């Protein structure tokens with residue numbers, strides 16, 4: 001599984017970083033950081049919640 005971010009759509013709300021803090025974070029400049037683009041199986045539920053929770057629909061996953 002790969003996690004993707006549409007950086008033009010992202011409004012840096014931080015919702016996803018609360019739902020999947022081991023995969024998504026905000027840096028000191030307030031930019032979204034993807035810590036792991038291919039998250040391990042035990043984090044997939046968190047990542048899926050982050051994708052569903054993004055108010056801008058800026059996150060999506062592919063199964064490749």
Ligand code: SF4
Pocket residue numbers: 005009010011012013014015016017032053054055056057058059
């Ligand atoms: S929840 Fe969506 S809009 Fe908010 S920081 Fe994450 S990707 Fe960006």
